[in-house]
Ligand code: HEM
């Protein structure tokens with residue numbers, strides 16, 4: 001079981017050290033924020049929050065990060081963890097005492113605060129996982145085409161409620177998506193209609209402008225067209241306007257079972273923030289390893305000990 005202030009006697013200033021690194025990196029590049037937040041999510045949903053996603057492939061093992069669903073994880077998230085680990089390990093008392101999984105959890109908390117989201121006390125005491133395979137990612141991450149039942153059941157498999165899932169989806173208030181992730185909604189929705197009818201038609205035309213057919217697959221656009229650099233409840237206001245980028249975003253408003261929650265959080269930023277902190281805390285507990293046989297503290301976050 002993980003808890004707040006876990007490192008109080010082991011490495012008392014660990015949270016300050018991590019925050020310093022994250023702040024500096026965020027000052028250099030904004031992508032630090034969405035990249036780190038998404039990395040944490042993809043870590044926790046595969047083998048639990050154990051930094052398995054950070055491990056690099058070797059000659060004999062294709063790691064999680066090289067699974068197709070992880071190839072679009074931005075490098076700045078990995079870099080944030082590697083740099084924070086180096087800063088922590090530069091303090092003799094802390095050297096090899098703080099797990100990569102905990103560093104990622106702290107850095108995630110910090111990027112949320114830096115972009116205007118709520119700050120919260122983060123639970124710590126995770127160990128780093130002992131394996132990382134691309135095969136273990138199969139079927140574990142949500143797809144942008146998912147409907148409400150698919151989303152709800154995947155999050156439920158990790159003990160997260162539908163409300164938690166809706167709150168966490170607001171992470172799409174920050175960051176970028178490649179055009180291919182939603183092109184079906186603007187060009188080939190169904191044999192009868194090219195454009196998804198739940199999509200705001202003005203927004204659909206803008207998306208077609210930014211993502212023409214046969215666009216360079218490298219092109220990425222803001223997921224929140226209104227406040228792309230602020231972690232806020234505008235995500236839910238956008239859904240009310242038909243401006244959710246993925247099917248999995250817009251369905252939260254289209255489906256009558258989740259719409260009341262979207263409406264409530266579009267109205268109340270405080271209500272959303274409270275729910276988000278609850279959900280992030282639950283996400284951070286998913287599949288955690290805390291006893292020696294389950295994991296260890298990696299000396300290099302990208303390499304299994
Ligand atoms: C609910 C189901 C979810 C689906 C289907 C989904 C899917 C996606 C997809 C397809 C992208 C675009 C990737 C790209 O083209 O580069 C993306 C980006 C992102 N996702 Fe999610 N996601 C979900 C939930 C979450 C959650 C729970 C979080 C975090 C708590 C999250 C955080 C992010 C962030 C921050 C980005 C932007 C990354 C960047 O700019 O580098 N997502 N997501």
Ligand SMILES: [Ca+2]
Nearest residue numbers: 043046048052
């Ligand atoms: Ca993991």
